[in-house]
Amino acid sequence: MTKKIGDQAGKMFEYFGSFLRKCIFSVLSVGPVPDHIAFIMDGNRRYAKKRNLLDGAGHRSGYLALMNMLKYCYELGVKYATIYAFSIDNFRRRPEEVQSTMQLILEKIEDLIKEESMVNQYGVRIYFLGSLKLLSKPVRLAAERAMVATSGNSKSVLSICLAYTSSDEILHAVQECCGEKWDEGSALESKGAGNGLVFLKGNENGKIKPSIVVKDLEKHMYAAVAPDPDIIIRTSGETRLSNFLLWQSANCLLYAPPILWPEIGLWHLIWAVLDFQRNFSYLKEKTKLS
Amino acid sequence: MVIDSEEAQELSKVFELLQWVADIGVKSVCLYDPEGVLKKNKEPITQRFSSANLSEEAAVNGRLVTRRNLTLEFVSFEDGKEAVAKAANYLFVKHYANGTKEKSDFTEPQMAEALGAIGSGGAEPDLLLIYGPTRCHLGFPAWRLRYTEIVHMGPLKSMSYGSLVKAIFKYTMVHQNYVTSSCGTSMMRKIDLTDAASIVCILLRMFFFDCRTKVKRYLLACMSN
Numbered sequence: 422m423t424k425k426i427g428d429q430a431g432k433m434f435e436y437f438g439s440f441l442r443k444c445i446f447s448v449l450s451v452g453p454v455p456d457h458i459a460f461i462m463d464g465n466r467r468y469a470k471k472r473n474l475l476d477g478a479g480h481r482s483g484y485l486a487l488m489n490m491l492k493y494c495y496e497l498g499v500k501y502a503t504i505y506a507f508s509i510d511n512f513r514r515r516p517e518e519v520q521s522t523m524q525l526i527l528e529k530i531e532d533l534i535k536e537e538s539m540v541n542q543y544g545v546r547i548y549f550l551g552s553l554k555l556l557s558k559p560v561r562l563a564a565e566r567a568m569v570a571t572s573g574n575s576k577s578v579l580s581i582c583l584a585y586t587s588s589d590e591i592l593h594a595v596q597e598c599c600g601e602k603w604d605e606g607s608a609l610e611s612k613g614a615g616n617g618l619v620f621l622k623g624n625e626n627g628k629i630k631p632s633i634v635v636k637d638l639e640k641h642m643y644a645a646v647a648p649d650p651d652i653i654i655r656t657s658g659e660t661r662l663s664n665f666l667l668w669q670s671a672n673c674l675l676y677a678p679p680i681l682w683p684e685i686g687l688w689h690l691i692w693a694v695l696d697f698q699r700n701f702s703y704l705k706e707k708t709k710l711s
Numbered sequence: 712m713v714i715d716s717e718e719a720q721e722l723s724k725v726f727e728l729l730q731w732v733a734d735i736g737v738k739s740v741c742l743y744d745p746e747g748v749l750k751k752n753k754e755p756i757t758q759r760f761s762s763a764n765l766s767e768e769a770a771v772n773g774r775l776v777t778r779r780n781l782t783l784e785f786v787s788f789e790d791g792k793e794a795v796a797k798a799a800n801y802l803f804v805k806h807y808a809n810g811t812k813e814k815s816d817f818t819e820p821q822m823a824e825a826l827g828a829i830g831s832g833g834a835e836p837d838l839l840l841i842y843g844p845t846r847c848h849l850g851f852p853a854w855r856l857r858y859t860e861i862v863h864m865g866p867l868k869s870m871s872y873g874s875l876v877k878a879i880f881k882y883t884m885v886h887q888n889y890v891t892s893s894c895g896t897s898m899m900r901k902i903d904l905t906d907a908a909s910i911v912c913i914l915l916r917m918f919f920f921d922c923r924t925k926v927k928r929y930l931l932a933c934m935s936n
Contacts, residue, residue, distance in 0.1 A: 595799040633799040635792045660861045667853035675846045700845040
């Protein structure tokens with residue numbers, strides 16, 4: 422009986438919270454709403470240490486905070502969200518830590534593709550960005566399953582950066598462009614066009630005509646599934662990007678609240694959006710110029 | 712330093728900022744603005760620092776200038792994404808020019824070498840100070856921004872020596888996890904004796920600069936009364 426009353430009270434509290442959020446978001450939506458917000462979820466381990474929790478508990482708390490933040494973003498009308506889940510540099514951590522993090526990631530990917538999850542509730546399509554071949558087979562297969570399972574969703578997009586760094590992304594794009602240009606040239610050569618390998622051997626002046634341009638590289642970036650982010654939020658007060666979306670963040674507002682990731686809440690998101698709205702015209706002008 | 716292009720036109724402020732940075736003891740400054748205003752004004756900036764000598768590298772790419780112990784580098788938006796595209800073409804010609812497709816993936820050192828070859832190489836800054844209305848790096852070359860600490864200093868017109876010193880001091884206290892593959896342990900950025908001495912010098916300079924400013928204001932107030 423007491424439990425039933427408690428459940429009902431919890432539901433009422435949730436409805437009230439949801440109503441309050443709708444009111445706040447209606448006011449915020451009077452101004453420009455960011456299309457894409459990216460998150461660097463820093464501070465999970467420090468949170469666990471601060472609260473004397475077991476290893477891994479910080480990441481679990483971080484996951485709950487993430488689900489809340491994504492819910493707030495999609496309710497506000499932010500269409501794209503990107504999260505920095507696991508960097509290539511993180512593979513150098515203690516093997517036990519990497520193993521437990523991978524286990525948690527696997528578990529949460531399975532949770533995400535369940536019918537009743539937030540992802541299906543908000544019509545979110547999931548992409549996994551990064552060098553997925555570096556992941557273990559179970560995690561890689563789970564990621565592929567999640568991408569297929571949510572391919573029919575079209576309301577919003579969640580990009581999860583796994584085994585990702587910007588430098589690896591740029592190298593991958595360069596590699597793909599070179600491979601593409603080679604294939605184009607070889608195809609022309611085999612058709613007997615004769616000019617296929619001009620860009621390889623050079624013209625009469627000995628100078629090679631550049632054939633790879635910025636647009637070609639951008640087409641092959643992992644993050645090409647979404648537009649450039651409007652805001653990058655990194656928690657724990659750290660002021661560096663740690664090899665995350667460096668190519669895409671040229672005209673992006675960088676926001677670094679001094680709280681640990683599991684402590685992030687609605688007010689931090691509201692503050693970030695207000696900051697974005699205050700600087701919107703300046704950022705828009707810079708985007709046009711570039 | 713990233714400076715908003717409109718604000719970068721205020722060259723007197725840029726001179727003052729560089730003077731402060733040189734006085735603090737910084738050895739190398741990379742000046743970036745997206746539209747290349749600082750690049751176009753390289754001559755007046757270098758003339759201001761009258762004992763400037765062009766280094767060997769400047770003869771190759773025209774970007775580097777050395778003044779006493781301060782090396783200045785001038786960078787703009789075209790040294791970012793477009794430079795990576797040029798480096799991609801360089802790598803394509805180098806690795807595919809013999810008519811066969813090499814199977815191995817490009818590595819970071821190869822990319823760094825390619826960027827250097829086309830004149831857009833350069834070290835990754837330890838600290839990036841943004842002078843402008845927004846905390847945004849405005850397209851600073853992505854390849855050189857991986858682990859750089861980024862600090863927003865506000866508009867250039869309201870820059871202050873105290874904020875500059877504070878930003879540098881805060882940088883010296885930053886903890887970064889660098890995990891080595893061999894021992895698997897993390898280590899803090901070490902603050903050794905040299906750093907400690909620098910911190911003390913910075914604090915002393917800050918104290919004396921602050922005193923000097925207060926004395927000046929007091930004397931001006933007395934004279935006006």
